[in-house]
Every structure is written in structure tokens, then in C-alpha cells.
Amino acid sequence: xxxxxxxxxxxxxxxxxxxxxxxxxxxxxxxxxxxxxxxxxxxxxxxxxxxxxxxxxxxxxxxxxxxxxxxxxxxxxxxxxxxxxxxxxxxxxxxxxxxxxxxxxxxxxxxxxxxxxxxxxxxxxxxxxxxxxxxxxxxxxxxxxxxxxxxxxxxxxxxxxxxxxxxxxxxxxxxxxxxxxxxxxxxxxxxxxxxxxxxxxxxxxxxxxxxxxxxxxxxxxxxxxxxxxxxxxxxxxxxxxxxxxxxxxxxxxxxxxxxxxxxxxxxxxxxxxxxxxxxxxxxxxxxxxxxxxxxxxxxxxxxxxxxxxxxxxxxxxxxxxxxxxxxxxxxxxxxxxxxxxxxxxxxxxxxxxxxxxxxxxxxxxxxxxxxxxxxxxxxxxxxxxxxxxxxxxxxxxxxxxxxxxxxxxxxxxxxxxxxxxxxxxxxxxxxxxxxxxxxxxxxxxxxxxxxxxxxxxxx
Ligand code: UD1
Ligand code: CA
Numbered sequence: 484x485x486x487x488x489x490x491x492x493x494x495x496x497x498x499x500x501x502x503x504x505x506x507x508x509x510x511x512x513x514x515x516x517x518x519x520x521x522x523x524x525x526x527x528x529x530x531x532x533x534x535x536x537x538x539x540x541x542x543x544x545x546x547x548x549x550x551x552x553x554x555x556x557x558x559x560x561x562x563x564x565x566x567x568x569x570x571x572x573x574x575x576x577x578x579x580x581x582x583x584x585x586x587x588x589x590x591x592x593x594x595x596x597x598x599x600x601x602x603x604x605x606x607x608x609x610x611x612x613x614x615x616x617x618x619x620x621x622x623x624x625x626x627x628x629x630x631x632x633x634x635x636x637x638x639x640x641x642x643x644x645x646x647x648x649x650x651x652x653x654x655x656x657x658x659x660x661x662x663x664x665x666x667x668x669x670x671x672x673x674x675x676x677x678x679x680x681x682x683x684x685x686x687x688x689x690x691x692x693x694x695x696x697x698x699x700x701x702x703x704x705x706x707x708x709x710x711x712x713x714x715x716x717x718x719x720x721x722x723x724x725x726x727x728x729x730x731x732x733x734x735x736x737x738x739x740x741x742x743x744x745x746x747x748x749x750x751x752x753x754x755x756x757x758x759x760x761x762x763x764x765x766x767x768x769x770x771x772x773x774x775x776x777x778x779x780x781x782x783x784x785x786x787x788x789x790x791x792x793x794x795x796x797x798x799x800x801x802x803x804x805x806x807x808x809x810x811x812x813x814x815x816x817x818x819x820x821x822x823x824x825x826x827x828x829x830x831x832x833x834x835x836x837x838x839x840x841x842x843x844x845x846x847x848x849x850x851x852x853x854x855x856x857x858x859x860x861x862x863x864x865x866x867x868x869x870x871x872x873x874x875x876x877x878x879x880x881x882x883x884x885x886x887x888x889x890x891x892x893x894x895x896x897x898x899x900x901x902x903x904x905x906x907x908x909x910x911x912x913x914x915x916x917x918x919x920x921x922x923x924x925x926x927x928x929x930x931x932x933x934x935x936x937x938x939x940x941x942x
């Protein structure tokens with residue numbers, strides 16, 4: 484089989500984004516645009532992938548790592564110049580080269596394959612992937628002759644009125660005979676509205692040399708969407724989100740209102756789980772089967788077992804094991820692990836803590852830097868006092884312990900199995916097995932003291 488190479492263009496600044504971040508690093512559904520592009524490219528198994536970097540080069544390389552080779556385009560002189568930077572790596576090789584932009588995150592490997600097929604079928608030296616746009620503004624236009632054969636591509640800024648009225652656009656994806664591409668690039672000039680070396684000019688140059696040039700028109704314009712502005716970024720996100728959500732539904736997940744559910748690419752959800760409206764599932768989140776995630780919950784890098792109920796809560800970098808539940812309005816901060824059948828109720832915060840099976844933390848409680856055993860009851864308004872103003876300290880509470888409401892447990896401290904802490908206690912020393920700790924002032928009642936106090940008249 485003929486060798487296949489890919490060049491990804493990712494050196495541009497993306498001026499129209501008005502951003503400090505390089506354009507191709509803006510995320511769509513949790514993944515940088517250029518990562519989406521490379522992920523699709525990888526599925527066609529090219530023999531070599533070269534990414535042209537410039538603006539934010541270091542950051543782009545950090546994101547994509549060793550999955551591609553890199554060539555620096557130090558000065559952004561246009562897409563044609565960008566591809567030409569790849570010559571030292573690719574110039575001597577025989578084969579076909581796919582050129583894609585790092586800012587078209589919705590394109591799929593399937594389309595790339597169709598482009599290759601079409602290119603081979605036509606025996607072409609160059610094939611451009613085109614689409615028909617309702618509003619072609621901003622895209623290069625495909626100029627065909629009377630016979631419908633591609634003649635050239637004209638950029639928006641260089642287009643005459645008639646040319647600008649054409650709605651077949653250049654998606655920015657091409658398949659070239661590799662050596663023919665680099666030879667033609669040396670002939671590209673920059674005498675145009677932007678003073679740039681346009682890759683698009685290669686099409687006209689090859690055509691004039693009498694080479695076979697073809698255009699493959701894809702059906703779905705949306706898939707070809709190029710992101711140059713924040714508005715386009717939002718549109719691309721909407722399309723990608725629809726794809727992701729459709730896939731989860733196909734896998735047996737109920738999304739009550741898929742238009743408002745935001746799920747990052749790569750999130751895993753088990754069958755028969757129900758996700759309510761307005762839920763955010765981010766990063767490396769994984770959710771088991773038969774779970775319920777209620778409205779306005781946000782899960783970031785969360786690992787959730789089967790049959791877990793989450794209502795209006797936020798979970799970050801934490802684990803909830805099967806049959807546990809949380810919320811409404813509770814927050815698991817990083818490095819928390821919630822055991823099976825645990826109940827975390829209303830307005831609780833848990834940070835860097837392990838909570839054993841069947842333990843209940845029902846109301847208005849902070850558990851920070853603690854290890855709790857199984858079958859513990861933590862009353863209302865308990866505070867694990869973990870910070871002395873300088874350092875964080877750890878608390879251990881054993882199995883079957885009882886922590887009364889409004890207790891403060893001042894770390895570092897150990898509360899043994901079956902220990903009992905009376906409500907309102909401030910615990911500063913260890914509590915042993917079967918001990919009852921009471922650490923509060925004793926109640927004093929003063930008989931008939933009422934008259935000695937000032938009062939408002941009762942009428
Ligand atoms: C480009 C095409 C246009 C097409 C559109 C599709 C050109 C001249 N025009 O326009 O016909 O309809 O894509 O989305 O190619 N880049 C570099 N170095 C540079 C300039 C650009 O690496 O010096 C990269 C950018 O990072 C980007 C890609 O090339 O990934 C395209 O550049 P961009 O400025 O977005 O071109 P468009 O105006 O969108
Ligand atoms: Ca673009």
C-alpha cells in the first residue's frame with residue numbers, strides 16, 4: 484500500500500479569538516481542538532504525522548506529546564509557508580499527504596478515508612475536501628469551470644463579488660501527491676490581500692501545469708466547521724456535544740435533556756444510568772450502571788460505582804463506591820473516597836478523606852484530612868478541625884463510633900472503634916474503645932432567676 488503522511492497546521496495565533504491561548508489549544512468538550520484533529524488522524528494510521536507549530540509551540544507540544552513530530556514555523560507567513568516547513572521531514576518521500584488544520588475539530592477519520600479513496604479513484608495529484616455552506620463568509624471559495632472541474636481556490640479577502648457568491652467552500656483539508664505538493668509550494672507567491680503564502684494557491688498552480696486536480700464534496704458542512712472565533716467555538720462545541728450525547732444514549736444511558744447536559748469527550752457512563760438536565764461531566768469522569776445524577780451536579784475526574792445517587796452536588800477527583808449517595812448541595816473535594824452504602828447528606832464538604840462503608844454524614848458537616856471507619860454516625864454540624872493556621876493534621880475515627888452533633892474534632896486525634904462523642908464536645912485528646920467523651924461546660928439551671936433579668940413589657 485502507498486505510504487500516507489499527515490501534516491497538521493497549528494502555528495497560527497488565531498487573532499480573531501482575541502486570546503492569550505493559541506487557537507488550536509482552545510478546548511471543545513474538554514479536549515484541545517488540535518487534539519481532536521490528531522485523534523482522528525491517528526485512526527487512519529499514517530506512516531508519519533508532522534505538526535507545524537509556532538504560536539504557543541511549547542504548549543502545543545506539551546499537549547500532543549510524542550504522538551506526532553513537530554516542525555517550527557517561526558514566522559506565520561501563511562498556510563502555504565507552514566506546509567513548506569515540513570519539507571525537511573517529508574520532502575523526499577513517496578506517497579500521499581493529508582493536510583489538515585488544527586482548528587477543524589469536528590472532522591472524522593471516516594471523511595479522511597473517503598478523501599483518500601476519491602483522490603486515488605481520480606488519479607489526482609491534489610484533491611481538496613469541499614462542502615456547501617449556507618453562509619460561506621470567511622472560507623475560501625471553490626472555483627469550478629463550465630464542466631464543473633476545479634480551477635482554483637479564492638480566499639474571501641481576494642474574492643470578486645461573483646466569486647464571493649459561490650457557496651462551495653474549502654474545508655482546509657487536502658490530499659496531495661507528496662512530492663508534487665512540495666514542488667508546487669516553491670512556486671506559491673504572496674501577492675494577495677493578506678500578503679501571505681496561501682496553501683490554497685497550490686490547487687491553481689497544479690491545475691495550470693495540467694495536473695489532475697479534483698474536489699471531493701462532503702455532505703455534512705457542520706463536520707467541516709473551522710473555528711476562528713469564539714462564536715464558532717460555541718457552535719463546534721454544540722455539534723460535538725450532540726455527537727457525544729447521542730453515543731451515550733445509544734449505549735443505554737438516559738439523558739433527560741441532552742441539549743443542556745455537558746459531557747466531555749472520553750467520559751464513561753454505564754447503562755441504565757439517568758442524567759438529569761443541566762449536569763456537567765468533565766475530564767476523566769467514569770460513572771457505573773444504574774446511577775442517578777441530578778440537575779446541576781458537576782463531576783470532574785470523578786469515579787462513581789454502580790447504583791450511586793448524586794443530587795445537585797460537586798465531585799472533584801474523588802471516588803464514590805457502589806450504592807452510596809450524596810446531596811443535595813454537597814461537595815467532595817480532591818482525594819476523597821466514599822465507601823459502599825455511605826450516605827452524605829445536605830451541605831457537607833469532604834476533602835482528602837476516606838469514609839468507610841455504611842457510615843452516615845448527614846448534615847452540614849466538614850470532613851477534612853480524615854479516615855473514617857464503617858458504620859459511623861456523624862451528627863449534624865460536625866467539624867473535623869484539620870488546620871492550626873500552619874499545618875494540616877489528620878483524624879482517625881474507628882468503626883461503629885458515634886460523633887454527636889456540633890462536635891469539633893481537633894486534629895491530630897484518634898477516636899477508637901465504638902467510641903461515643905457527646906454532642907457539642909470539642910475533642911482534643913484521643914478517645915478509647917467504648918469510652919464516652921463529653922467535652923463541654925456542664926449545664927447550670929438557676930431557679931427563679933427570670934425576674935432578675937430585664938424584660939420588655941409583655942403587652
Ligand atoms: C483557511 C483556508 C481557507 C479555508 C479555511 C477552512 C488558506 C489560505 N485558507 O482559511 O481557504 O476555507 O482555512 O477552515 O489556507 N496556519 C499556520 N501558519 C500560518 C498560517 C496559518 O500554521 O502561517 C495554520 C493555522 O494555525 C490554522 C490553519 O493554518 O490551523 C489555517 O489558518 P487560518 O488562519 O485559520 O486560515 P483560514 O482563514 O481559516
Ligand atoms: Ca481557520
